[in-house]
Amino acid sequence: MRERDLVGRQGVFIAEGEVVVRRLIGSARHETLSLLVAEKRLAGLADAIETLPDGVSVFAASQDVMDRIVGFPIHRGILGLGRARAAPSVEALLDAVSKEAGERALVLVLVGLANHDNVGGVFRNSAAFGADAVILDAECCDPLYRKAIRVSVGATLVVPFARLPHRADPLAPLVAAGFSPIALTPGGETPLAEMTRPARVALVLGAEGPGLDEALVARCRSVRIEMAAGLDSLNVATASGIALHHFAFR
DSSP states (O other), X not given: OOGGGTTTSTTEEEEESXXXXXXXXXXXXXXXXXXXXXXXXXXXXXXHHTTSOTTOEEEEEOHHHHHHHHTSXXXXXXXXXXXXXXXXXXXXXXXXXXXXXXXXXXXXXXXXXXXXXXXXHHHXXXXXXXXXXXXXXXXXXXTTSHHHHHHTTTGGGTSOEEEOOTTOOSSHHHHHXXXXXXXXXXXXXXXXXXOOOXXXXXXXXXXXXXXXXXXXXXXXXXXXXXXXXXXXXXOHHHHHHHHHHHHHTO
16 A cells, blocks of 8 residues: 555556545546455445456455555555556647537646645546646646545546656647646736636646746736735645636636
């Protein structure tokens, strides 16, 4: 269960809990390698297990044995080992979004988000409000890290994503694909509530603390979330939910 034990091993990752494991099993973007299930949870997962391809091992154990395997009392009782399939390039992902979503599309661009809770929260919001894809720069943490998957309730297994190469311009492929970059920042020129949605939105989010680079913001339309006096910022996952809700229903 220690994430460092999986780093660099053919892209494998851990999914925890029934909802997340069901999303892994049903995902066309990732491969289910094996399951470890507490005996008392087998019946409730039987329908999903029946859909697994031949050759996928399902191990059943008593709760006591499972706790000893994992190293702590694991109340969820269901674990899945998955392997990520090759991720598309940013350009290929945007091309797929354009074909599937047509003229009205919404993608997120994450710049420098190194906190797994925040990345998981952003993906959960992306799934909730129908974002078509997430683009991550090279400094963002792995959306398939165990904690990010758990916080997202499996949304990182469902929402398509791609990663930019190191030092790549995060806006160039979006502009080339016809997206309007909109930077969410406390100093944004336009209140979010007054922002008219372009047909194709690329919502750009930066890490808490440093935020987005000023030169990057200058190349975007910038918006801010208005709030009570004395406060100027929100947790990035919370801010993403507010902004996604705004653009999803405009």
